[in-house]
Amino acid sequence: QSLDDLKRDAATNGDVLTYGMGYNNQRYSSLKQINKGNASKLHPVWAYSLNNSQSQESQPIIYQGVMYVTTHNTTVAINPVTGKQIWKQEFDLPQDVFKMACCGILNRGVAIYDGKLFRATLDAHIVAMDAKTGKQLWKSKAADYQNGQAMTSAPLIANGVVITGIAGGEYGTRGFIDGWDPETGKKLWRFYTTAAPDQKGGDTWPGDTHLKGGAPTWLTGAYDPELDLVYWGTGNGGPWNPNVRKGDNLYINSVVAFRPKTGELVWHYQFSPNDPYDYDSTEVGMLVDMKIAGKDRKVLTQANRNGFMYVLDRASGELLAANPYVKVNWADRIDLKTGRPVHSEMDKKARAGEDVEIFPSVLGGKNWSPMSWNPQTGLAYANTLNISWPYQLSKPEYKRGEWYVGVNYRGVNMPKDEPHGFLSALDPMTGKSKWQMAWPGQPSMAGTLSTAGGLVFTGAATGEFIAVDAENGKKLYEFQTSSGIIGLPVTFVQDGKQYVSVVSGSGGVWALLGDERMSQVPAGGSVWTFAVE
Ligand SMILES: O=C(O)c1cc(C(=O)O)c2c(n1)C(=O)C(=O)c1cc(C(=O)O)[nH]c1-2
Numbered sequence: 071q072s073l074d075d076l077k078r079d080a081a082t083n084g085d086v087l088t089y090g091m092g093y094n095n096q097r098y099s100s101l102k103q104i105n106k107g108n109a110s111k112l113h114p115v116w117a118y119s120l121n122n123s124q125s126q127e128s129q130p131i132i133y134q135g136v137m138y139v140t141t142h143n144t145t146v147a148i149n150p151v152t153g154k155q156i157w158k159q160e161f162d163l164p165q166d167v168f169k170m171a172c173c174g175i176l177n178r179g180v181a182i183y184d185g186k187l188f189r190a191t192l193d194a195h196i197v198a199m200d201a202k203t204g205k206q207l208w209k210s211k212a213a214d215y216q217n218g219q220a221m222t223s224a225p226l227i228a229n230g231v232v233i234t235g236i237a238g239g240e241y242g243t244r245g246f247i248d249g250w251d252p253e254t255g256k257k258l259w260r261f262y263t264t265a266a267p268d269q270k271g272g273d274t275w276p277g278d279t280h281l282k283g284g285a286p287t288w289l290t291g292a293y294d295p296e297l298d299l300v301y302w303g304t305g306n307g308g309p310w311n312p313n314v315r316k317g318d319n320l321y322i323n324s325v326v327a328f329r330p331k332t333g334e335l336v337w338h339y340q341f342s343p344n345d346p347y348d349y350d351s352t353e354v355g356m357l358v359d360m361k362i363a364g365k366d367r368k369v370l371t372q373a374n375r376n377g378f379m380y381v382l383d384r385a386s387g388e389l390l391a392a393n394p395y396v397k398v399n400w401a402d403r404i405d406l407k408t409g410r411p412v413h414s415e416m417d418k419k420a421r422a423g424e425d426v427e428i429f430p431s432v433l434g435g436k437n438w439s440p441m442s443w444n445p446q447t448g449l450a451y452a453n454t455l456n457i458s459w460p461y462q463l464s465k466p467e468y469k470r471g472e473w474y475v476g477v478n479y480r481g482v483n484m485p486k487d488e489p490h491g492f493l494s495a496l497d498p499m500t501g502k503s504k505w506q507m508a509w510p511g512q513p514s515m516a517g518t519l520s521t522a523g524g525l526v527f528t529g530a531a532t533g534e535f536i537a538v539d540a541e542n543g544k545k546l547y548e549f550q551t552s553s554g555i556i557g558l559p560v561t562f563v564q565d566g567k568q569y570v571s572v573v574s575g576s577g578g579v580w581a582l583l584g585d586e587r588m589s590q591v592p593a594g595g596s597v598w599t600f601a602v603e
């Protein structure tokens with residue numbers, strides 16, 4: 071897995087080398103051995119127990135006949151055809167680390183490069199391992215976990231640099247993105263995502279509020295090798311209460327485009343200036359080439375937690391479209407000229423301290439899990455949410471290693487007579503769904519996978535792994551895995567046969583909301599792999 075292999079990932083069907091199934095994050099495969107015609111004949115070929123009852127959000131990586139999967143405290147190598155374990159490495163975490171993970175005890179997977187695996191740990195270290203054995207090669211510290219900074223996501227390798235983010239937006243921390251030397255683990259650069267007074271954007275923070283200003287970077291970015299730009303999403307402002315940090319607060323709730331070698335910022339776009347609602351913009355979205363008004367454009371499209379779907383020119387950051395894809399009441403619209411939200415009356419009431427109901431909820435119009443793109447349909451497939459939250463400001467109080475939000479947090483409201491979530495087929499330019507498949511009970515927080523076989527794969531909070539027709543959302547296959555699915559399906563070919571794999575194991579933020587329907591879903595992590603015949 072040289073740098074060229076990584077660039078070609080989306081086109082090489084035997085491997086899955088990157089988080090996103092390609093630097094463009096499209097999670098699209100040209101494989102069509104499994105297709106609309108035979109998807110009903112899918113069946114599981116193996117399951118592998120992760121022996122772990124925490125949240126399973128790891129995206130499998132597959133290279134030269136080995137699949138790599140992580141849990142919060144293990145890394146395993148599995149034969150992707152038989153499910154047999156090749157090696158397993160376990161490590162210890164300090165006991166007090168678990169309360170620093172805001173939204174579940176989890177890890178989202180490894181990065182692979184030059185014979186090495188790279189993964190993050192909840193106690194904010196990055197570890198390099200020998201891909202053949204799992205033996206640790208180096209370990210470097212990114213932050214002091216006792217401040218509430220955790221690492222949950224898969225690193226990105228771009229232009230020979232290992233790039234990682236950090237969580238902790240709910241703990242009064244200061245976000246950053248780090249670049250590491252893959253050979254030695256030496257830190258090459260750090261880009262702080264809240265600007266200090268002497269930096270560009272520093273005047274958007276009063277006093278030293280940027281020091282606890284949030285802007286965590288807890289998901290993996292995308293990379294355009296031709297432009298040599300990495301795109302990374304940043305999270306909520308800290309505390310959530312925006313009145314203590316009056317100003318836009320650069321670079322919270324933004325996408326930042328930077329050079330992987332140096333971390334130098336090239337452009338940024340801020341989705342939610344001075345955001346009060348925990349609308350993390352960390353799921354950076356997909357790099358897509360599409361025709362807009364007759365012109366070929368290289369865009370980045372993101373279904374933001376704030377309820378709007380955005381299309382940006384990814385060379386310049388110019389805003390091309392922004393439309394709601396779920397119910398939104400904090401903004402009336404996004405002004406395409408200024409690129410800024412036009413705040414609603416409801417938003418003004420919220421900022422004035424009134425007790426109001428805000429759409430979308432703290433979970434967003436869509437939470438963290440990535441969508442996929444199908445170039446044949448020109449649609450983005452995402453699990454979206456139809457949920458609001460009761461919102462009222464309170465006085466934030468900072469205590470090291472504890473939640474620092476300044477909102478009278480009372481969970482979320484689920485509508486009585488409507489579905490709580492959908493699998494949606496979204497047109498990025500309009501935000502409209504071509505079709506929606508309503509989840510019958512709990513909404514899904516799983517990722518999606520698209521294939522040239524005309525299929526969308528995803529999973530249910532109640533454990534069903536499903537394949538649907540990308541044209542109309544008709545369900546073609548369903549299989550009950552052993553626990554709820556909040557993972558990301560991938561597909562690959564081995565010895566001429568197409569497989570689809572996904573981790574099962576409920577948890578994540580949904581499990582913390584107190585939805586009583588969760589009591590019907592057993593915990594327990596496993597990897598499932600499906601094929602036809
Ligand atoms: O602000 C942060 O640092 C941060 C981190 C994480 C995380 O690391 O998983 C989540 C969130 N915020 C968050 O707001 C959120 O809804 C969320 C859901 C999940 C999950 O895994 O289900 N993680 C996170």
Ligand SMILES: [Ca+2]
Pocket residue numbers: 239240305306348350
């Ligand atoms: Ca957050």
